[in-house]
Amino acid sequence: MTELLTAAQMQAIEQAAIASGEVTGLELMERAGQGVVEAIFEEWPELAQPVESGRGASPSRSPEYLGKDDAPRRAVVLCGPGNNGGDGFVVARLLKERGWAVEVFLYGEPEKLPPDAKVNYERWRESDAVRPLCEEVIDAGEDADLAVDAVFGTGLTRPFLDHGEVQSELNLWQAASRRGAAPRVVAVDMPSGACADSGLYLGYAGENPFDSAVMANFTVSFHRAKLGQFLSDGAVACGKVVVKDIGLVDRDSPAVPGEVVTLAAPSAGGKAFGHKYSHGHALLLSGGHGRTGAARLAARGALRIGAGLVTVGSPRSAMMENAYQLTAIMLRQIDGPNELDQLLEDRRINAVCLGPGLGLGAETQMLVMSVLKQERGTVLDADALTQFEQNPGVLFEALHGNCVITPHGGEFARLFPDLDEKLNAPATTGPAYSKVDATREAAKRAGCVVLFKGPDTVIAAPNGCCSVNSAHYQRSAPWLATAGSGDVLAGFIIGLMARGLSPMQAAETAAYLHVECALNFGPGLIAEDLPEQIPTVLRRLDIP
Ligand SMILES: NC(=O)C1=CN([C@@H]2O[C@H](COP(=O)(O)OP(=O)(O)OC[C@H]3O[C@@H](n4cnc5c(N)ncnc54)[C@H](OP(=O)(O)O)[C@@H]3O)[C@@H](O)[C@H]2O)[C@@H](O)CC1
Ligand SMILES: Nc1ncnc2c1ncn2[C@@H]1O[C@H](COP(=O)(O)OP(=O)(O)O)[C@@H](O)[C@H]1O
Numbered sequence: 001m002t003e004l005l006t007a008a009q010m011q012a013i014e015q016a017a018i019a020s021g022e023v024t025g026l027e028l029m030e031r032a033g034q035g036v037v038e039a040i041f042e043e044w045p046e047l048a049q050p051v052e053s054g055r056g057a058s059p060s061r062s063p064e065y066l067g068k069d070d071a072p073r074r075a076v077v078l079c080g081p082g083n084n085g086g087d088g089f090v091v092a093r094l095l096k097e098r099g100w101a102v103e104v105f106l107y108g109e110p111e112k113l114p115p116d117a118k119v120n121y122e123r124w125r126e127s128d129a130v131r132p133l134c135e136e137v138i139d140a141g142e143d144a145d146l147a148v149d150a151v152f153g154t155g156l157t158r159p160f161l162d163h164g165e166v167q168s169e170l171n172l173w174q175a176a177s178r179r180g181a182a183p184r185v186v187a188v189d190m191p192s193g194a195c196a197d198s199g200l201y202l203g204y205a206g207e208n209p210f211d212s213a214v215m216a217n218f219t220v221s222f223h224r225a226k227l228g229q230f231l232s233d234g235a236v237a238c239g240k241v242v243v244k245d246i247g248l249v250d251r252d253s254p255a256v257p258g259e260v261v262t263l264a265a266p267s268a269g270g271k272a273f274g275h276k277y278s279h280g281h282a283l284l285l286s287g288g289h290g291r292t293g294a295a296r297l298a299a300r301g302a303l304r305i306g307a308g309l310v311t312v313g314s315p316r317s318a319m320m321e322n323a324y325q326l327t328a329i330m331l332r333q334i335d336g337p338n339e340l341d342q343l344l345e346d347r348r349i350n351a352v353c354l355g356p357g358l359g360l361g362a363e364t365q366m367l368v369m370s371v372l373k374q375e376r377g378t379v380l381d382a383d384a385l386t387q388f389e390q391n392p393g394v395l396f397e398a399l400h401g402n403c404v405i406t407p408h409g410g411e412f413a414r415l416f417p418d419l420d421e422k423l424n425a426p427a428t429t430g431p432a433y434s435k436v437d438a439t440r441e442a443a444k445r446a447g448c449v450v451l452f453k454g455p456d457t458v459i460a461a462p463n464g465c466c467s468v469n470s471a472h473y474q475r476s477a478p479w480l481a482t483a484g485s486g487d488v489l490a491g492f493i494i495g496l497m498a499r500g501l502s503p504m505q506a507a508e509t510a511a512y513l514h515v516e517c518a519l520n521f522g523p524g525l526i527a528e529d530l531p532e533q534i535p536t537v538l539r540r541l542d543i544p
């Protein structure tokens with residue numbers, strides 16, 4: 001797991017280090033600039049070589065040495081009015097020391113720079129010019145190898161929209177540079193304009209935020225990754241995130257309201273001992289005739305992930321349809337809440353999932369209420385959530401600590417319309433309300449674990465524990481957005497809860513493995529393929 005920080009958390013860590021006398025702000029800025037330069041050459045080692053006449057790197061030359069026919073590498077550095085800009089001046093100086101030709105542009109007034117950034121501005125000005133940020137950047141960048149975006153980092157408080165043409169040019173460069181046709185774009189801490197807490201571009205309403213926003217080929221962050229690099233548009237805009245150590249240490253701070261982590265591979269959850277009943281018995285309720293696939297997908301997920309026994313409970317109308325297609329999974333006829341209550345007298349059925357394909361109507365509501373009063377491990381998804389659109393309070397009252405609800409964006413909006421409105425209102429001030437904030441509030445209100453789906457799946461418990469399961473960067477798996485994949489996820493969660501994992505552990509482990517299954521299969525995936533990847537994924541992760 002990797003801890004993700006908000007801007008306030010990062011500032012608290014920095015302030016505590018400076019206050020303790022261990023380090024000065026200026027030293028931290030120097031290390032940050034060094035970290036960026038180091039990361040650039042690690043990412044693109046060819047940039048460490050000078051350009052021979054006619055351009056094109058010469059692989060065997062010392063980077064410090066320029067022959068008479070060599071042209072220097074070129075960079076444009078865009079600095080902003082805060083310490084992010086200060087980092088930019090350090091980067092400009094360090095590149096110049098390596099023989100680069102560097103042009104620096106400043107957004108803001110030099111007299112207003114904060115003290116450490118001012119020192120680095122003055123150092124640069126001793127020998128070189130700083131031009132105000134303007135469209136000249138576009139000409140200057142035409143011939144450059146690198147563009148450094150150091151306009152705003154964690155301190156963005158307002159929209160940054162008044163240089164749309166420059167921003168969209170950087171965006172075009174990052175796309176074209178993948179074909180070697182333009183300067184590569186590296187962002188310092190955050191692509192400018194995107195909020196470091198929420199990943200939202202401030203001030204963009206309803207349009208594509210990337211039309212005129214800075215997008216980077218990669219982003220260099222300091223000490224720890226920031227939440228906004230893994231949420232919403234930020235996770236797309238960063239390109240890739242490299243975290244550089246600048247000698248800070250974590251410390252508890254009253255300003256830090258509970259950590260958020262990105263999920264890593266689970267290390268536990270093995271099925272080492274016991275007979276099938278010691279691995280639990282999961283029950284999944286099927287919809288009626290013609291609506292049974294979703295429950296079977298979930299059931300297959302539950303069985304593959306290791307529940308000892310899995311039963312599909314089906315209404316009479318769908319018994320034949322289910323019976324034709326189930327083998328290792330058992331089938332029981334359940335018509336209505338009374339029969340469900342009777343079946344649940346078997347205490348060995350320790351986990352129940354309902355919602356996928358269940359349909360909407362009074363009976364769904366009664367089934368949900370019937371299961372919830374049993375206080376057994378419960379996963380509610382899809383129709384079991386939508387059913388409560390008109391009266392979410394009734395659901396929240398019945399939910400208990402042994403439940404997980406798994407809304408996608410639409411279902412989240414139905415249950416938590418006010419939180420959805422806050423999340424989707426155009427963000428105009430930073431730090432903006434984030435998917436982490438919304439999911440945490442939702443979990444508190446619902447009184448159970450909420451798994452809010454998406455490429456940035458956020459999982460929160462009522463006590464504030466929170467994690468992000470990111471399907472971005474090296475875990476990007478857009479083909480997971482396929483019909484029925486959410487049903488399989490619900491099945492993974494209920495299977496793990498049947499095996500005794502806590503709701504939070506089950507939701508986190510299932511979400512992680514779900515993306516691993518998609519990565520293992522690759523493009524062309526359909527939901528049926530997901531449970532079949534579990535054996536390979538578990539073997540690879542060394543989970544028995
Ligand atoms: N923390 C650490 O440990 C370390 C941090 N480091 C670096 O510092 C960065 C954070 O620096 P920072 O706090 O100065 O914030 P930054 O992003 O430069 O901007 C703030 C300034 O911009 C202004 N402003 C905001 N929005 C605006 C807008 N739209 N248009 C115009 N102005 C706007 C805002 O004005 P205000 O809101 O106060 O009026 C303020 O003046 C961080 O990302 C990292 O790169 C490293 O050096 C090493 C260790
Ligand atoms: N772009 C994406 N990259 C990775 N995973 C995604 C992406 N979009 C959606 N997902 C995941 O796909 C699943 C879709 O679930 P859901 O919306 O409930 O679909 P369905 O109802 O068809 O099963 C969720 O687990 C979600 O996190």
Ligand SMILES: [K+]
Pocket residue numbers: 084149150151152153187188189190191192
């Ligand atoms: K930046």
